[in-house]
Amino acid sequence: TCSIDGSLRELVPYDVVHQHLVLPVRKTTTRLNLAMADPTNASLLDDLRFRTGLHVIPMVATESDLRTAISHVYGQSPDGSSPLMETMPNEERSNFKSQGDSDRVSANSVSKSFGLYSFPTNGLHDQERSLILQDKAEVSHEKRHIKIDKDSSAVDAVNRLVQQGIEMEASDIHFEPMENMIRIRFRLDGVLRPIQNLPKNLHQALLARVKILSDLDIAERRLPQDGRMKMEGFPHVDIRVAILPCLFGEKAVLRLLNQSGLSLHLTNLGLNQPDLDRVTTALENPYGMILVTGPTGSGKTTTLYSALQFLNTPQMNIVTVEDPVEYQIQGINQLQIHEEIGLNFSTGLRAFLRQDPDVMMVGEIRDRETAQIAIQASLTGHRVLSTLHTMNAPGAITRLIDMNIEPFLVSSAVSLIVGQRLVRKICDHCRECDTASRPQLLELGFDKDALVAVQAMKGRGCASCHLTGFKGRMALFEILPIFEGLHAKILARASTNELKLCAIHEGFRTLRQAGLSAVQSGLTTVGEVFAETRSDVSV
Numbered sequence: 001t002c003s004i005d006g007s008l009r010e011l012v013p014y015d016v017v018h019q020h021l022v023l024p025v026r027k028t029t030t031r032l033n034l035a036m037a038d039p040t041n042a043s044l045l046d047d048l049r050f051r052t053g054l055h056v057i058p059m060v061a062t063e064s065d066l067r068t069a070i071s072h073v074y075g076q077s078p079d080g081s082s083p084l085m086e087t088m089p090n091e092e093r094s095n096f097k098s099q100g101d102s103d104r105v106s107a108n109s110v111s112k113s114f115g116l117y118s119f120p121t122n123g124l125h126d127q128e129r130s131l132i133l134q135d136k137a138e139v140s141h142e143k144r145h146i147k148i149d150k151d152s153s154a155v156d157a158v159n160r161l162v163q164q165g166i167e168m169e170a171s172d173i174h175f176e177p178m179e180n181m182i183r184i185r186f187r188l189d190g191v192l193r194p195i196q197n198l199p200k201n202l203h204q205a206l207l208a209r210v211k212i213l214s215d216l217d218i219a220e221r222r223l224p225q226d227g228r229m230k231m232e233g234f235p236h237v238d239i240r241v242a243i244l245p246c247l248f249g250e251k252a253v254l255r256l257l258n259q260s261g262l263s264l265h266l267t268n269l270g271l272n273q274p275d276l277d278r279v280t281t282a283l284e285n286p287y288g289m290i291l292v293t294g295p296t297g298s299g300k301t302t303t304l305y306s307a308l309q310f311l312n313t314p315q316m317n318i319v320t321v322e323d324p325v326e327y328q329i330q331g332i333n334q335l336q337i338h339e340e341i342g343l344n345f346s347t348g349l350r351a352f353l354r355q356d357p358d359v360m361m362v363g364e365i366r367d368r369e370t371a372q373i374a375i376q377a378s379l380t381g382h383r384v385l386s387t388l389h390t391m392n393a394p395g396a397i398t399r400l401i402d403m404n405i406e407p408f409l410v411s412s413a414v415s416l417i418v419g420q421r422l423v424r425k426i427c428d429h430c431r432e433c434d435t436a437s438r439p440q441l442l443e444l445g446f447d448k449d450a451l452v453a454v455q456a457m458k459g460r461g462c463a464s465c466h467l468t469g470f471k472g473r474m475a476l477f478e479i480l481p482i483f484e485g486l487h488a489k490i491l492a493r494a495s496t497n498e499l500k501l502c503a504i505h506e507g508f509r510t511l512r513q514a515g516l517s518a519v520q521s522g523l524t525t526v527g528e529v530f531a532e533t534r535s536d537v538s539v
Helices: 006-011 014-020 042-052 063-074 107-114 126-131 154-167 200-213 273-284 300-311 345-352 368-379 393-402 407-413 435-444 484-491 496-505 511-520 526-532
Strands: 022-027 031-036 055-060 172-177 181-188 191-199 225-231 234-246 249-258 288-293 318-322 333-336 359-362 383-388 414-426 431-433 457-459 470-481
Touching: 006 022, 014 022, 014 063, 022 063, 031 042, 031 063, 042 055, 055 200, 154 172, 154 181, 154 191, 154 200, 154 225, 154 234, 154 249, 172 200, 181 200, 191 200, 200 225, 200 234, 200 249, 273 288, 273 300, 273 414, 273 470, 288 300, 288 368, 288 393, 300 318, 300 359, 300 383, 300 414, 318 345, 345 359, 345 368, 359 368, 368 383, 368 407, 383 393, 393 407, 393 414, 393 470, 393 484, 393 496, 407 414, 407 484, 414 457, 414 511, 414 526, 435 511, 435 526, 470 511, 470 526, 484 496, 511 526
Parallel strands: 031 055, 288 383, 288 414, 318 333, 318 359, 359 383
Antiparallel strands: 022 031, 172 181, 172 249, 181 191, 225 234, 234 249, 414 470, 431 457
16 A cells, blocks of 8 residues: 655645645655646646656645645644644544654545545646546445535546436536536426535536546636546446536536437337328338428437437448437447538538448538538438428428528428427326316317317426426427428428418328327426427417
8 A cells, every 4th residue: 555654745845735735645656646626737737747757647636625634644734723633534533643653644545535536637648647547436326315515526526416417317417607606407308407506616626527537628728628428337328528618617518318218219209100100101212301300409319310220220321420429329330520620511421422321311401512412312312311400390391492402302302301399298296187277278279179178287296306297208299291282382482381381281280289189198288388389380
């Protein structure tokens, strides 16, 4: 066991420890492990490398941890007061010896009692990186009640928050620096909910820890950064990280992509049988374009991946270009775009055409060039799947025409359009009748005579749903095949409303009508359908 002895204290004198709140923890022939309140202090690291002739390995710790540890190692606290042994629990106190009793203090005891963890930085050499444990994230599945305070280490705080987010099935975790605190919020079933406020002095170490796990530059605090990370104990959860510099410090958003709970099957999307038949018929067509539309966060990616999985057989060559690749699917060739080197959706599509593809998926049609290539591919014997940001299915047609794609090409290439939204599902454990919503049911579109047979439901709120009344989400769909009657409307450059009215006359079921069906079945509330189909007005 390596120890902190007198020579190590001489290597990093007390004036440096006192000024910068650092603590030497372990020394080998080539390395010095140094606990720091600010592991991004590059000038101090360089100075100590020069002073000691060793590679200095930063370790993250909070100020309170360091002050207590320094007291026991150096015999006085950074503020000059007497040792703080009396502040420690009895079981931890026995791990330490005062300076008068011995010149050696166990480094392992210091690390264990004060939550110090190896903390590599981008300033280290590659050889040093390889010597550092990749991830000290030891997440206990037993810790369901999360307690994070000013004495928690950054490593422990990040681990516990990610664990809690996964257990609560959050889609995103927000670390938001405020003037005097850090606000932690989770996005649960599409809605942001405050979880906890942390001490502001944890902010720098928290962000540095997240950056290290994501292989980002911890010294860069002025520019946005994006990365990915994994947490030990959760191998099936891929975490996308986005860092943004704000007024009171850097904000981090962690998107949790849990592949273990992902079920990519068309039958699990929630389509009724007629709509499912329309989708599978279009997918089985050897050519043509299928578009999925809706705002950000409406479940378009899940629908696309489910369609790809339906087509994923040994006889199919499936290629995708995505930004980013959210889920990895075995048997499919997935390409991540990199705008900084000129690899975008259009260049990826061009490359695909030389790869003998059967099916091509484009993450999003953002511009005319991408739209042109995708349409040409669908007209030359390929199945093409993609998304557009429009408010409804008929709007995808006018959006393509607005991109200066000729109407006759749109009419010939597009075979099916899927519009969708996500609504929260009523919690099964606290479901109850909602008599107050009857006036809203009329406004939503229910006929007065039919209203007698409809009983709207709501969730009262319970422990199972975290008092929200909702648990989980479901999709509302509108499926628009390009039938003969629509061709003439498209060629005439009809408006979105005209296209929608024509489709309704042919039996098209709108998002609002899908919402009515979900309310009638007691799956969601009137308020949810109103909120998500606000733009789906009658024509």
